[in-house]
Amino acid sequence: MKTFVYIDHFKGEVQPAAWEALGLAKIFGTAVALVFGTGLDEITKAAFEYGADEVIVVDDSTLTDYRAEPYASTLSALASSSTPDLILFPATARTRELAAMSAVDLSTGVLTDVAKFEMNGEQLVATRPIYEGKVLEKTVCSGKPVMATIPGRAFPKPEHVAGKTGTLTKAAAKTDALTTVQGYSASESAVNLGDAGIIVTGGRGVSNNPSLIPPAGMDEKQAEVWRAQQGFALVTDLALLLGGAVGASRAAVDGGYITYSHQVGQTGKVVTPDLYIACGVSGAIQHIVGMRNAKIIVAINKDADAPIFKVARYGVVGDLFAILPALTEVLKKKLGK
Amino acid sequence: MRIIACIKQVPDSEAKVKAEDGKVSWGDAPLVINPFDEYAVEGALQQKEALGGTVTALCIGPESARDALKHALAMGADDAVLVSDAALAEIDTVGAARVLAAAINKIGGADMVVFGRQTLDNGSGLTPAQTARVLGWPMLGLAGQIKVQDGSVTVDRVIEEGRQTVSAKLPAVLSVVQSIGEPRYPSFMGIRKASKAEIPVWSLSDVNETAPAPVVTRIELMNPPTQEREVEMITGESPAEIAEKLADKIFAEKVL
Ligand SMILES: Cc1cc2nc3c(=O)[nH]c(=O)nc-3n(C[C@H](O)[C@H](O)[C@H](O)COP(=O)(O)OP(=O)(O)OC[C@H]3O[C@@H](n4cnc5c(N)ncnc54)[C@H](O)[C@@H]3O)c2cc1C
Ligand SMILES: Nc1ncnc2c1ncn2[C@@H]1O[C@H](COP(=O)(O)O)[C@@H](O)[C@H]1O
Numbered sequence: 001m002k003t004f005v006y007i008d009h010f011k012g013e014v015q016p017a018a019w020e021a022l023g024l025a026k027i028f029g030t031a032v033a034l035v036f037g038t039g040l041d042e043i044t045k046a047a048f049e050y051g052a053d054e055v056i057v058v059d060d061s062t063l064t065d066y067r068a069e070p071y072a073s074t075l076s077a078l079a080s081s082s083t084p085d086l087i088l089f090p091a092t093a094r095t096r097e098l099a100a101m102s103a104v105d106l107s108t109g110v111l112t113d114v115a116k117f118e119m120n121g122e123q124l125v126a127t128r129p130i131y132e133g134k135v136l137e138k139t140v141c142s143g144k145p146v147m148a149t150i151p152g153r154a155f156p157k158p159e160h161v162a163g164k165t166g167t168l169t170k171a172a173a174k175t176d177a178l179t180t181v182q183g184y185s186a187s188e189s190a191v192n193l194g195d196a197g198i199i200v201t202g203g204r205g206v207s208n209n210p211s212l213i214p215p216a217g218m219d220e221k222q223a224e225v226w227r228a229q230q231g232f233a234l235v236t237d238l239a240l241l242l243g244g245a246v247g248a249s250r251a252a253v254d255g256g257y258i259t260y261s262h263q264v265g266q267t268g269k270v271v272t273p274d275l276y277i278a279c280g281v282s283g284a285i286q287h288i289v290g291m292r293n294a295k296i297i298v299a300i301n302k303d304a305d306a307p308i309f310k311v312a313r314y315g316v317v318g319d320l321f322a323i324l325p326a327l328t329e330v331l332k333k334k335l336g337k
Numbered sequence: 338m339r340i341i342a343c344i345k346q347v348p349d350s351e352a353k354v355k356a357e358d359g360k361v362s363w364g365d366a367p368l369v370i371n372p373f374d375e376y377a378v379e380g381a382l383q384q385k386e387a388l389g390g391t392v393t394a395l396c397i398g399p400e401s402a403r404d405a406l407k408h409a410l411a412m413g414a415d416d417a418v419l420v421s422d423a424a425l426a427e428i429d430t431v432g433a434a435r436v437l438a439a440a441i442n443k444i445g446g447a448d449m450v451v452f453g454r455q456t457l458d459n460g461s462g463l464t465p466a467q468t469a470r471v472l473g474w475p476m477l478g479l480a481g482q483i484k485v486q487d488g489s490v491t492v493d494r495v496i497e498e499g500r501q502t503v504s505a506k507l508p509a510v511l512s513v514v515q516s517i518g519e520p521r522y523p524s525f526m527g528i529r530k531a532s533k534a535e536i537p538v539w540s541l542s543d544v545n546e547t548a549p550a551p552v553v554t555r556i557e558l559m560n561p562p563t564q565e566r567e568v569e570m571i572t573g574e575s576p577a578e579i580a581e582k583l584a585d586k587i588f589a590e591k592v593l
Contacts, residue, residue: 010498067503068466068476093496097478100430100466109429109553112461125556131458134354135361138557178475182491182502192497198592242593260481260495260516266350266457267372267515274592286350296590298583299568312568314586316579326580334584335593 001029004084004145006075007047008095009035010066014043016157016195017090019050021150023158024117025088026051034078036071036173038064048166051158055166060173065181066094072101073174079106084145086124091149091194099147108143113151113270132266132289152194153272193262193269198244198276199294201264203287204251205280205301206231209321228257234324235279241328241337247271247291249281265290279320283308300324338390338485341447342381342414343437343468344374346398346405347457356558361458370405373453375520378409380483380513381451382521388485391415393444397425397436403536410531411523417534418444422541424548430459432549434467439544441472449490452512454479465512475505481516 003025007018025031033052035043040057047055056078062070075098079087087102089095091113099110115136116127124146130137141147193199207228214223232246239246247269248262264271266286276294281287283299283306291297292311299312300320309315316323348354352366370378381392394409394417396402406417420440428436441447450472455462469476480492481500491504495514523531541548571586573579587593 010496013498068469068478072470093479093494096462097466097476100463101470101476103463104431104434104467104470107431107552109431109551110461110463111553112463127559129561130460131348131354131361132350132460133561135356136559136561137555138559139553139555141553143552179477179503179505182504184499184501186499194497254519260514261497261499263515275587275590289350296587296592298587309568309570313590314583315568315570316583317570317572318576318579322576323579326576327583330577330580330584331587331593334588 001085002083003028003031004079004087005031005033005052006087006089006095006098007033007035007043008090008092009037009043012039012042014046015090015092015152017150017152020152020155020157021088021090022047022050022052024150024155025086026158028086030054032056032082032084034058034075036063036074044168049160049162049164051161053166054169056169056171058171058173060175062175062177063173067177067179067181068097068101069179070174070177071098072105073176076102076105077174078171079145087145087147089147089149091151095149099149103143103147106143106145108145108147109141111139111141111146111148114148115151115154133270133293134289151270151272153197193245193247193264193271196245196271197274198239198242199247199264199271199273199291200235200239200242200244200277200279201247201249201281201291202232202235202252202258202279203249203281204255205320206235206252207255207257208280225256228252228255231280231321232258234321234328238277238324238328238331241332241335242275244273244275249287278308278312279324281308282306283311338384338388338449339445339447340381340384340390340392341441341444341450342374342377342392342394342409343450343452343464344377344394344396344405344409345371345456346396346402347371350457356560359558361558368401368404370408371453371456373455373457375412376513376515376517377451377453378412378414379520380480380511380517381449382413383518384449384483384485390448393418395437395440395444396420397428397433400538406536407531407534408523410534411527412521413524413527417536419536419538420544421538422548424541427551427554428549429551429553430461430463431467432551433464434471435549436541436544436546437464437468438471439546440539443539443544446508448507449485450508450510452510454512454514465510469510472510475509477503477505477509477511480511480513483511483513483517
């Protein structure tokens with residue numbers, strides 16, 4: 001089986017799930033990595049080292065910034081001429097559009113957020129979550145190529161073999177751009193919840209420490225946000241110590257405590273870290289659907305009846321303002337930091 | 338400005354959804370407008386308020402989906418169209434995109450078509466870009482902010498790495514995220530207007546489409562494995578003692 005793996009990157013930074021997709025492609029047979037953009041030497045080298053048999057490089061100034069239309073047209077043209085059986089993508093904001101559009105061009109379909117693949121004779125069967133993961137479905141795509149996106153951390157990362165090379169092919173870009181990229185601003189803190197192995201999340205509870213006295217002159221709302229920031233500082237301390245990311249509930253985002261890019265749940269990100277520590281999060285179903293597949297869930301909440309304890313492995317009934325600093329302290333010692 | 342908001346009807350997010358006899362069951366939970374599509378309607382209404390024009394809510398679904406369209410009308414949409422046809426029961430997203438594009442053309446085109454980010458049921462998030470591709474219009478996905486000026490639309494796209502400002506000439510297809518602003522509640526007047534509204538129902542032949550054969554099909558439904566482990570509560574005399582015990586447990590799980 002020949003698989004194209006689209007190596008999604010943003011300004012040269014590759015999505016780790018792209019390498020995971022490459023590892024998967026190698027299990028299926030021949031892996032051809034596709035690298036689009038400009039100045040692609042580093043990524044090309046890495047693609048070989050993560051196992052690509054061939055790398056198709058499309059280096060063209062039209063493709064400097066990701067734009068849906070020329071990227072999709074370039075991908076579709078390559079797929080038409082070299083007829084892969086499967087095209088794999090790491091699931092990101094970009095690839096969702098890219099795969100979607102190429103599927104229209106190629107009269108095929110996309111299986112999104114695939115958690116597992118199996119072969120049924122000649123046919124590839126994908127297992128994916130639907131209804132926010134409350135139900136799983138097995139789906140097949142009768143078009144060719146089959147297209148699929150995989151979330152981060154669903155498949156193992158392949159071995160990195162320094163110096164490994166393979167066939168390098170250069171191809172031409174399609175330049176049918178319909179959009180112009182005007183600018184970019186990085187999120188205040190680089191949050192890549194999808195790839196995080198550890199996530200420490202703050203909920204509305206981070207604002208609940210009446211003993212903290214805000215600076216004079218703040219109105220009630222400002223004081224609440226100020227308190228929440230003290231709470232999130234504790235959450236962040238622990239996340240930083242563990243090399244993890246900071247998550248948030250929607251109540252924390254809506255309260256203006258932290259930006260939307262941190263939100264976990266139905267209208268935020270669905271995450272599957274090894275360790276998820278929920279602090280001051282009640283555990284509404286819309287939050288649970290975003291994190292219930294974490295390997296180990298720890299919940300810290302004042303309320304012994306909070307529903308978050310129903311999905312947790314370990315629970316602490318207590319004040320996060322007391323528990324979190326103590327936990328960070330102990331872990332710091334145990335980790336020798 | 339002629340704006341179309343594409344919406345779907347789905348089981349409420351509180352519903353206990355499960356696989357039962359090879360079908361998805363949500364008990365007696367209500368069907369509601371897909372929550373992400375409330376943001377699409379909100380985004381569309383904001384543009385109408387800024388620029389004048391009309392908002393049409395468009396949905397492919399069974400007769401029951403009228404209620405989702407009525408919600409959009411009650412929020413402030415001017416009119417609504419339901420595309421309903423027995424042949425559409427099993428469509429995949431490419432099929433939905435073709436039918437939506439055909440319906441958009443039949444409505445008389447638009448300056449802007451606004452989508453939600455994804456559906457709660459299928460959850461693929463593919464339909465907006467696929468509709469854009471079928472129409473041949475630019476795709477501006479995951480907009481957290483929209484601004485129209487001189488025949489162009491500029492959006493702030495909320496992506497993993499931050500915010501990207503992207504623009505295109507109208508007509509264009511957009512999808513929106515939560516940063517667009519909380520969806521407004523239906524007003525009393527809106528609800529009254531919606532309850533009286535006549536919603537036209539178009540069949541496939543009304544929009545000059547034939548039944549799209551699905552390429553992506555479901556072959557099996559499963560319930561996810563249930564959590565077999567009980568929660569273990571960590572207690573102690575002091576935060577330090579609790580922290581010590583909890584840290585030991587976390588270490589033993591080998592996740593650090
Ligand atoms: C369509 C829709 C989509 C949604 N999408 C999302 C989503 O993507 N993500 C999401 O998170 N929510 C989402 N929600 C909202 C969700 O229903 C809840 O309202 C939200 O998750 C509640 O956030 P919370 O747990 O932080 O706040 P609360 O429910 O207010 O809980 C705060 C918790 O903190 C505890 N607490 C208070 N003080 C302390 C303290 N000092 N120490 C320890 N514990 C303390 C309290 O006991 C309480 O349990 C959505 C809702 C809808 C309707
Ligand atoms: N049946 C439908 N009728 C109208 N719009 C739809 C329909 N299905 C999906 N959409 C739109 O496409 C978006 C993405 O859906 P999906 O690709 O199914 O996740 C939704 O948020 C809606 O805006």
